Structure formats: structure tokens, C-alpha cells
Amino acid sequence: MTSVWKTKVLPRLNKIFDKDGKKAAAAEFLKSFNKEEIGKEIEDKKTELEPKVVEAYEASPPEVKALFKDKKPVKISKKNSAAATKLLDELAKIEFPGAKLVSDAVAKSGTTPLSPAITFVFDKVAPFIPKEEPKAEPEATSREVAVEEKKEEAEPPAAAATEEAAPAPAEASEAVEEKKAEEEKPTEAAAEAAAAPPAEEKK
Numbered sequence: 685m686t687s688v689w690k691t692k693v694l695p696r697l698n699k700i701f702d703k704d705g706k707k708a709a710a711a712e713f714l715k716s717f718n719k720e721e722i723g724k725e726i727e728d729k730k731t732e733l734e735p736k737v738v739e740a741y742e743a744s745p746p747e748v749k750a751l752f753k754d755k756k757p758v759k760i761s762k763k764n765s766a767a768a769t770k771l772l773d774e775l776a777k778i779e780f781p782g783a784k785l786v787s788d789a790v791a792k793s794g795t796t797p798l799s800p801a802i803t804f805v806f807d808k809v810a811p812f813i814p815k816e817e818p819k820a821e822p823e824a825t826s827r828e829v830a831v832e833e834k835k836e837e838a839e840p841p842a843a844a845a846t847e848e849a850a851p852a853p854a855e856a857s858e859a860v861e862e863k864k865a866e867e868e869k870p871t872e873a874a875a876e877a878a879a880a881p882p883a884e885e886k887k
Contacts, residue, residue: 710797713789717801722782726808729781736778737812744771755813757806765795768802775809782808 726733741749747767751758760768769790775783786801795802 706793707797710789710793713785713793713798714801717782717785717804719804722804723808725781733778733780734812737775737780737809738814740774740778741813744774748774751806752810752813755810755815757803757810760795760799760802762796768795768806771809772802772805775805780805780809 745767747764748771751764751767751771758764769787772783772787772790776787782801782805786798786805789798789801
């Protein structure tokens with residue numbers, strides 16, 4: 685029964701679900717993909733490969749750089765398949781071991797069925813990826829804080845000046861009252877003179 689399943693039923697199912705033969709081709713490629721041999725070749729050419737990988741990576745667009753997070757490759761999916769294909773092509777140009785083989789296979793079968801081989805190559809590329817330098821945002825924030833502190837220090841003298849200027853209206857009102865008092869004095873003297881009896885005329 686098992687032999688019938690393998691020889692007759694399974695091949696028919698594969699033909700139905702894999703009409704263009706892409707999955708079958710990918711499966712055959714993964715069987716023949718010699719990871720040990722490629723890994724050894726990468727190790728032997730490490731010094732030669734490093735500057736080439738760095739140059740290719742730095743010249744890559746953001747979507748390609750996004751394939752690596754904290755110097756580790758991310759999972760290959762439909763969303764990043766185009767970026768993965770582009771990076772494989774770039775790696776093939778610099779003759780990165782295994783990249784050309786995988787790139788050719790991806791052109792025939794797509795990225796999804798070949799994700800194990802793609803991930804293997806990217807794992808080998810990851811150690812060559814330069815570490816991103818942290819952005820200088822905290823510095824800018826500290827400068828803003830320093831400026832704000834300076835503004836706060838400059839504000840108290842202004843407040844003090846306002847306080848000193850505050851008594852001025854009170855002093856002005858006192859001066860007005862004194863002036864009024866002086867004006868009232870002659871009036872009082874005239875009133876007293878009018879109230880006094882007229883002096884007797886000398887005979």
C-alpha cells in the first residue's frame with residue numbers, strides 16, 4: 685500500500701498542486717545544496733569577502749537593509765521577498781559563495797520554497813554587516829534642556845525689575861496728594877480773611 689502511495693498517488697497530487705513544477709524544482713535544489721562546502725568556502729575567503737559585503741550593504745536601499753535586524757537576518761516572507769532577491773543578486777555579483785546558486789534557483793521557483801537556502805546565505809552574510817551607530821538625538825535633547833535652564837535663570841531678574849517698578853504708582857499718588865494739600869492752603873487763608881471782622885477806620 686505504501687509503495688502505491690509513493691509511486692502513483694503522491695506524484696499525481698504533486699502534479700495537481702505544483703503544475704509548473706516550481707516546488708519540485710525547489711525541493712531538488714535544497715537536497716543538492718551543500719551547506720558544509722559553502723560554509724567552508726566562506727570561512728576561507730572571509731578577509732576577501734568582508735569589504736565587498738560592507739560596500740554592497742551600504743549601497744543597498746533601506747528595504748534591503750531591513751532584512752537584517754541587530755545583525756541577524758529576519759524571516760523571509762512575501763513582503764520582503766523582492767528585497768531578498770535584490771540582495772542575492774548583489775551578493776552574486778561580488779561572488780559570495782552560494783549566492784549565485786540560490787539566486788538562480790529563486791528565479792525559477794521563487795523565494796518561499798527556497799527560504800531555508802536564502803536564510804542560510806543571509807546567516808553567513810550577517811557577521812560582515814557593519815554595526816549601525818546610534819543616532820545623536822539624546823545630544824540634541826540635552827542641548828534643548830540646557831537652553832531652557834538658561835531661560836529660567838534669566839527670568840528671575842526680570843521679575844525682580846517688575847517688583848521694583850511696582851512701588852512707583854504709590855509714590856506718584858503721594859506726590860499728587862501733597863500737591864493738592866498745597867493748593868488747598870491759600871484757599872483756607874482766604875476763607876479766614878473773609879471771616880475776620882473789618883478793621884475800624886481811623887477817624
